[in-house]
Amino acid sequence: MAIAPELFFVDPDAATTLQHQLRQQIVDAILDRRFLAGERMPSSRLLAKHLGVSRLTVATAYADLLSQGYLTSRDRSGYFVADAVAAQPAMSAADQPDSRADWSRLIGQRFRNPRRRHQNPDWRNYRFPFTYGQADPQLFDRSAWRQCSLQALGQRDFDVLTADFYEADDPELVLYITRHILPRRGISARPEEVLLTMGAQNALWLAAQVLLNQRRTAVIENPCYPGLREIVEQTRCHVLPIDVDAQGLPADALRSGVDVVFTTASHQCPTNTTMTLARRKLLLERARTEGFAIVEDDYEFEVSFTNSPSPALKSLDQHDSVIYVGSFSKSLFPGLRLGYLVGPPEFLAEARALRALVLRHPPGHLQRTTAYFLSLGHYDRQVEHLRRVYAERRNVMDQAIRKHGLTIAGAESGAGGSSYWMRAPDGVNTITLAQDLLAQDVVIEPGPDFFVTPMDSSHHYRLAYSSIASDRIEEGIARIARAISSAQNSGGSTD
Incomplete structure (x- = not known):
């Protein structure tokens, strides 16, 4: 990706030279990861025209940064951000300048909910994603x-x-x-x-x-x-x-x-x-x-x-x-x-x-x-296809749930949908269970998020089948059952 000339500026009235200002801007951007390795720098002609400076000023700044290892050059292609430049560590709150605006006071209303949501944005990376609300792209x-x-x-x-x-x-x-x-x-x-x-x-x-x-x-x-x-x-x-x-x-x-x-x-x-x-x-x-x-x-x-x-x-x-x-x-x-x-x-x-x-x-x-x-x-064809596939998956999941002794807490058959509402045995906290299952390539949705008082519901969880293929359901349910059994025996997922 090419870096736009519009990202650069110089101050003719500054105490430092135009060439020094340009070099410093490029170094700061590279160290802050605003310019990434392999990105192409603007040509010296375009950047000089944008800044209103001589082309020699830009060319000299590029040459200095090339010798310092911040840039690399490719024949007939121009200058690029070098691969081996180490980024600066992010500043901690204590390192921030004192003049920074106090956003804790400036924010008039707050919308972030202090309750932790247990949705997993990386569900596609797991073999057994019982993730509700996500679509199987193959359908x-x-x-x-x-x-x-x-x-x-x-x-x-x-x-x-x-x-x-x-x-x-x-x-x-x-x-x-x-x-x-x-x-x-x-x-x-x-x-x-x-x-x-x-x-x-x-x-x-x-x-x-x-x-x-x-x-x-x-x-x-x-x-x-x-x-x-x-x-x-x-x-x-x-x-x-x-x-x-x-x-x-x-x-x-x-x-x-x-x-x-x-x-x-x-x-x-x-x-x-x-x-x-x-x-x-x-x-x-x-x-x-x-x-x-x-x-x-x-x-x-x-x-x-x-x-x-x-x-x-x-x-x-x-x-x-x-x-x-x-x-x-x-x-x-x-x-x-x-x-x-x-x-x-x-x-x-x-x-x-x-x-x-x-x-x-x-x-x-x-x-x-x-x-x-x-x-x-x-x-209409899409909906009919979904009904057939979901009916098949629901049948497979229903059999697997009964085979491995899991407990359905909600409606057992119902008129449709794409999920089961489940209950783990007493003493098994499903938030901890969900974390443990990630190591076994299984994604479930713990129940506390659904309740007004979270700890009233620490034994519930939801299993969906919209995002998991039929041939993976039985093994995924088996892994859930083993994890619950292990939690009961060890007390590792207790309240």
Whole structure:
């Protein structure tokens, strides 16, 4: 990679010579690793023109650095950063100059959560990654996506690619969602009742920001999706966690004075339980009579192993109490970061205005590519392929879990999805277990992140099969079982 001339500057009024300033800048950049070994320096002609100095000044500085070992030269190719230059050690906080700004005081709000998240960004480097929310690239039709992307780059769609839609979305994608995606969940919505988002988490954030403040109370499921808990806590509202059971969120456990209820009714995260129809009706009735809103995250509804998955809460709602959150992250790929909100016009108007302040709208090319992928039938084929593969993997995992004596804590069969909610024996801390398993090439997700009070859940963990091939599942489960047995015998993973 070539180093740009624009990275250099000299001060004609400085006490030191122009040549010395240039040499010092290059040395500092190399030692600080801002210029990396093998990178090409600007030609002496280009750099001299940019700095407004003589070419001899630059050439002499380069020659000095060549003799000192900071640069190397190649015949007819110019000067390059040398390979053998040692970088400076990073300065500790004590070495920082006293004049540095006090950012601990300047930061007005803090968003980092002190609770440690146990997601492993290097999961691909392990042979047995039971990692939730990650896609197996072998299952995605890359050729079809490439064709749709090229089609979206064509002259016909150039305005979509280049225009700023302000608060609007791609009408073709919104139309497909309203006419094909939502009806499969029994939901009828007009285009003006749909807002595209950068994934489900962005949709949940928009909903929380519009609906909550410090004087309001939000109900969340316990355990629940960690990202939602953090989003709700950031609004500084009153948070009321409700424990879920085998029938999902118990609507009769809600106290009065609630403003918003967040739920994963059809496929509870992370236990995979499904809220019964009776509880759904009771929750909707309480929302009607008590005046609170419901935010329904209907994740993974596409990955169903039955012909008739449970109806969405939104489909049963007769009083516009439910805000529906959908996403393409699980059915296409998580890096797509494209989701949608469905809700009443009053809510959508505020959510749309808030989205415009933050990111205007998702990229036009991304929206149009997705619209083509859906409308040309690739999406339906993709979902059907995922169902077949996930059903096979689930069957293999179910047999392996029973064979090796592991304990399922959540729904055992369920209507679909891509994970199991598990429980380790008493005395086995799954945070420590997860660390121990990394040495055996196994990635699991410990359970404490999902609970409001982490130590109440140190025995739970989640195993997903979206990112691991069928022929590796049984051996991975066997390694987990051996690690649990070893932890029990040695006490090495105890609380």
